[in-house]
Amino acid sequence: MTENEVSKLILDIIHDIAPDEDLSDVKPEVRLRDQLDLDSMDFLDIVMELRKRHQIEVPEAEYMELSTLAGCVKYLRPKFEAKAAARA
C-alpha cells in the first residue's frame, strides 16, 4: 500500500467526520487541528472509523500519533499492510 493510498483513506474518514472542511490542501507536517476545525471529539471519531472500516485499533496512549497527516500515514501504514497481508 502506498503512502498516497493510506493518506487518501485517512482523508476519506476526515471528510465524513467534518464534511464542511476543505481538504484539498492539507499540509502533511502541520498539526491537523491547527489547519482544520478538529477537536478531541473529532479524533475520537477518526479512531472509531478506523476500527469500523478497517478493523484497526488505536490504543488511547497512541492517539497523539494521529496529530498530523504525515504522522497518521507513518503510524497507520504498517497496520493497513498487516491487515492486507492477513486477508491475502
Added chain:
Amino acid sequence: MSILSPTAATAPSELIKKRPKLLTAERLKGTKDRYDLIVIGSGLAGLTVANRLGRDGHSVLLLEQHYNFGGMATWFKRQNGHIFDISLHGFPVGMIKTCRKYWTKEIADSIVPLKSIRFDNPQFSLQTTFDREDFTRILTQKFEISPENVAGFFDFARSMNFYDDQKLTTRELFQRFFPDRTDVWRLLMEPIAYANGSTLDDPAITYGIVFSNFMSKGVYTFQGGTDLLIKSMKAELHKNGVDVRNYAQVEQILVEGGRAVGVVVNGQRISARAVLSNANVKNTILDLVGEEHFAPEYVAEAKGVRMNSSSTQVYLGLRRGETLPFIGELFFTSTHPTFDSEALTALECTSRTYSFYYPEIRPGTDRYAIVASINSNYRDWADMSDEDYLRWKERYAEDAIRSLERYLPDVRAKVEHVEVATPRTFKFFTQHALATSFGTKFEGLKVSQDLPKQLPGLFHAGSVGIIMSGWLGAANYGVIVANEVDRYLRGAPDAVAKETA
C-alpha cells in the same frame, strides 16, 4: 386558596401510586432476546450513545423508566396550552457541532444564541452577551480590572486541563487573579453554579474547563423547545434501528462469569453483549449491580462519590393574549450580599435565575412562560411533612412572583398557571441519588470511567465530574464512552463479523 394551580401532577405522590400498573411486560412486547447493547436511561448521554452505536450497525435497546425520553432534558404541558421547559435555560456553542455530528443537521440548525443575559444583586446590575469580549468589556470598564489581568485570567482558565493540579480550588483561583473582589467572583461564578451546581470549593480545573467552554462564545438555546428536540432525536433513533421503550424500569444488571450480560426490566430478562447505564453512577454500582460484584476498594470509592445540588423550579404560565416586553432570556437575581455557595442552596431562598420564554422559542405560537430556577439540597425537602411541603411550595411560588414584580410590576395579573417542582419531584422523575440535577462532584468521573475495568461489559455515561454535565457535557461524554463500547463489542470474544463500510 392556594397560589398553586390545581393539578395532580404537582404532587409526585399521585404518580407514585399509579406507577406499578404502568411498568408492565406489555411495554417490552416485540423486543428481541438478545442485543449487542442495552442502554439504561434516555438522558442526553444515553440517547447519544444509542444513536451513535445504532447508526454504526450495532443492535441497541434503549430502556427508559419514565414516559418521556430525554431525562432532565424535558418539558411538560398543562391545561390552556401551557408548556414548560425544565433545562432549556442555555448551553454552550459546542452543542451545535455535537448535534451536527451525532444527531442531524436539522437539530443543529435549530440552535440559536440568547440575545441578552442579565444580573441583578446587591453588588451589581448589568447585562451581557456572555462571551469573552463582553466579559472583558465589563471587567475592565465596570469593575476596573486591568486588561492584562483579565486576559491573564481568561488565558489561564483556557489552558487548564484534566491533568493539572486538582488541589487548587476555584476560590483560590479567583483569589489569585482578583484578590478579595467578591463582585468579580460573583459575576464569574454565579452562572456556573446554576449551570452545574459547583461551588467555590470544587477543583479549579472543573471551573476552568467549563468556563472556557461556556463563556467564550455566548449561551445558546434550541428553537422549537425541548419537546421538538426529543421528538427529532426519537425519529433519528428509529431511523437508525434503535429499539426504544418507555415505562421500562431496569431493576437489575445481570452479571455472569464476571461480565455484564443483560438486565431485568419490568420483571423480564433481556440479554446483551454489553450494558451501558445512563442512570446515576452510584445507583448503577450499588443498586443495579450490587456491591458483591466489585472489589471492596472500588465499592468504597463509589460510596464516597459526592453529588452536586438538586433544584427547585417555579413555573409561571401567562394567560393567552398576555405578553411580556423583552427583558432578556436569562436573569440571575439575588438579594444575598455576596456570592455564597451555602446560601445559594439554602431552603431560605435568596437567589433565583429566571428564564423567560418568548413566543420565538416555539415559532408559530404566541405564548409566554417564565421559569424560576433555584439550587436546592434534597435533604432539606426529603423529610418534610405533607403540610410543610405544600407550604414551602406555596412560599417559593409567592416569592418568585413577588421578586419578579420588582422588574415587571404587572406580572402577577398576567400569570394563569403556577406550579412548583422540588428536589422530590426531580428524584421521582430521574431516580438520581440525592435528586442531583448536575451529577457528581469531580471524583465521580473516575468511578464512572473505571466501571468497565471493574466489570467488563458494563459502561456508564451521564453527568459526572462537573465537567461532563449539562446537555453538552452529557452528550459528549456519551460519545466518548460509545467509543469504548464499540471497541468492546468489536473486540469481544463472541463478536459477530460487522459490516464494513
